Amino acid sequence: MALRKLLLENQLVSQHLRRCRQMCAQAAVKVENVNSTKHTHFGFQTISEEEKTKKVHEVFETVADKYDLMNDVMSFGIHRIWKDIFMQRLAPRPGTKLLDMAGGTGDITFRYINYIKNLNQGVNEKSTSVTVADINQAMLDVGKQRAERQGYTKDPCVEMQWLCADAEKLPLPDECFNAYTIAFGIRNCTHVNKVLEEAYRVLEPGGRFLCLEFSQLPNSTMQWLYDQYSFQVIPVMGQLVAGQWKPYQYLVESIRQFPNQERFKNMIEEAGFRHVTYENLTLGVCSIHSGFKI
Known part of the structure; x- marks a missing residue:
């Protein structure tokens, strides 16, 4: 009787130990999964990298049809001047092959x-070649509609392609463009360094990388005033004009999370670009960053 009782107790202990080992193994797997999940920022939130891609896609899916209108409202139309200056700095020539990334x-x-x-000056020859790339098809659809309305799609002098693609892994061969532009798009990417590496890869030797992006104002008082406008006014505008608050809250938060001018300059150099410079516009509200593939 005593022996049977002892055997039963040993069996119960063994079962308990097995359950403990199973629980520990499951816990270890969970911890490993948590540790292996890489995190990044979405505005001021910390989320997984995979989740950020989905959330950014949702933001631009939501605001696509009001995107250009809100740019006018938020910047009082100044974004048009910034983009004009941006193109003047690129100074493309006939024969330029441009990849306009995040250009939906x-x-x-x-x-x-x-x-x-x-x-x-009216020369009738096909000398304009551009590939418009964006990760969001809704943004590209808006661009296509605008191109049709403005007559670009029927212009025999214009060679235009539309590509839905991720800036971090472009489905394009090496050295197929001699100019790469990205305006107000790179801060929304999960891995900015990968975007820069891809830009370097698809550019021919001598090709130019040009980025227009929101920056940090060097004057602390002006930065404070700009922050008040960004956080107190822009989301309200988004609600009133586009019926959306959260996407524009994210947009202003993403600006604050993006590296300042010097840090971003260093990142461009680390990707392999040379003669890297930046030019502040409107006191540093945004900057034009330039680099060459030598």
């Missing part, structure tokens, strides 16, 4: 086409 609605692309046309 076509603002930079249309300026590029018009710039080349003005240089040609």
Whole structure:
């Protein structure tokens, strides 16, 4: 009787130990999964990298049809001047092959086409080549509609392609463009360094990288005033004009999370670009960053 009782107790202990080992193994797997999940920022939130891609996609899916209108409202139309200066700094020539990344609605692309046309002064030859790329198909759809309305799609002098693609892994061969632009888009990418590496890869030797992005104001008082406007006014505008608060709350938070001018300059150099410079516009509200593949 005593022996049977002892055997039963040993069996119960063994079962308990097995359950403990199973629980520990499950816990270890969970911890490993948590530790292996890489995190990043979405505005001021900390989320997984995979989740950020989905959330950014949702933001631009939501605001696509009001995107250009809100740019006018938020910047009082100044974004048009910034983009004009941006194109002047690029100074493309006939024969330039441009990749306009995150260019869904076509603002930079249309300026590029018009710039080349003005240089040609009515010469009837196909000298304008541009690929408009964006990760969000809704933004590209808006750009296509604008291109049709403005007559670019029927222009025999314009070679235009639309590509839905991730800036971090472009489905494009090496060294197929000699100019790469990205305006107000790189801060929304999860891995900015990968975007820069891809830009370097698809550019020909001698090709130019040009980025227009919101920056930090060097004057602390002006930065404080700008912050008050950004956080107190822009989300309200988003609600009133576009019926959306959260996307514009994210947009202003994403600006504050983006590296300042010097840090971003260093990142561009680390990707391999040379002769890297930046130019502040409107006291540093945004900056034009330039680099060459030598």
